[in-house]
Amino acid sequence: EAQVTQNPRYLITVTGKKLTVTCSQNMNHEYMSWYRQDPGLGLRQIYYSMNVEVTDKGDVPEGYKVSRKEKRNFPLILESPSPNQTSLYFCASSFLQRGNNEQFFGPGTRLTVL
Amino acid sequence: GENVEQHPSTLSVQEGDSAVIKCTYSDSASNYFPWYKQELGKGPQLIIDIRSNVGEKKDQRIAVTLNKTAKHFSLHITETQPEDSAVYFCAAGGGGADGLTFGKGTHLIIQP
Numbered sequence: 001e002a003q004v005t006q007n008p009r010y011l012i013t014v015t016g017k018k019l020t021v022t023c024s025q026n027m028n029h030e031y032m033s034w035y036r037q038d039p040g041l042g043l044r045q046i047y048y049s050m051n052v053e054v055t056d057k058g059d060v061p062e063g064y065k066v067s068r069k070e071k072r073n074f075p076l077i078l079e080s081p082s083p084n085q086t087s088l089y090f091c092a093s094s095f096l097q098r099g100n101n102e103q104f105f106g107p108g109t110r111l112t113v114l
Numbered sequence: 115g116e117n118v119e120q121h122p123s124t125l126s127v128q129e130g131d132s133a134v135i136k137c138t139y140s141d142s143a144s145n146y147f148p149w150y151k152q153e154l155g156k157g158p159q160l161i162i163d164i165r166s167n168v169g170e171k172k173d174q175r176i177a178v179t180l181n182k183t184a185k186h187f188s189l190h191i192t193e194t195q196p197e198d199s200a201v202y203f204c205a206a207g208g209g210g211a212d213g214l215t216f217g218k219g220t221h222l223i224i225q226p
Binding site: 004033035040041042043044045048058059090092101102103105106107108 | 115120123146148150155156157158159160163203207213214215216217218219
């Protein structure tokens with residue numbers, strides 16, 4: 001089954017404790033992206049990647065890191081989480097070929113930083 | 115960069131009636147306009163999209179219209195059903211390597 005998986009689905013942590021949210025897709029997509037969803041603010045892009053070893057900042061990159069060492073994986077790293085990073089996070093992927101750009105979203109990771 | 119405005123933020127309609135959600139965008143270079151549906155506890159899922167060389171696209175009970183001159187596009191859902199209750203997001207982008215900018219979402223409530 002074609003899908004984007006994220007782990008963990010729920011996470012409660014404390015300020016300053018490094019964490020990683022994993023994202024994996026099995027559709028051979030070149031493009032992968034991380035979004036955060038907050039009430040009243042919609043979906044805001046954190047980082048994206050157009051292929052292995054190619055990453056770039058989105059609209060709200062502060063406090064986050066990403067890496068793309070393999071095509072299927074795109075982990076989101078919070079080196080020193082703060083309470084303002086409490087949010088619902090989504091990973092998404094798509095082909096880069098023009099005309100075939102549907103973004104497939106993962107199920108989401110709800111993060112609470114105390 | 116691109117800016118997408120979406121209205122209304124909440125829409126309540128009677129089952130069987132039609133629902134319309136509207137979006138405007140700012141970047142005239144945008145040429146790809148998808149609509150996503152997010153059900154409770156799930157990630158957004160594409161329901162329909164339109165490209166700038168087309169003015170309207172229909173898929174059963176849902177349709178999208180695009181007015182490039184005015185830079186706005188709309189989602190139309192006819193004969194609404196309880197399973198249409200969800201949050202709907204519009205987005206705009208260049209397609210391909212360009213990312214998508216999303217609207218803030220519309221919570222659609224179908225009243226029985």
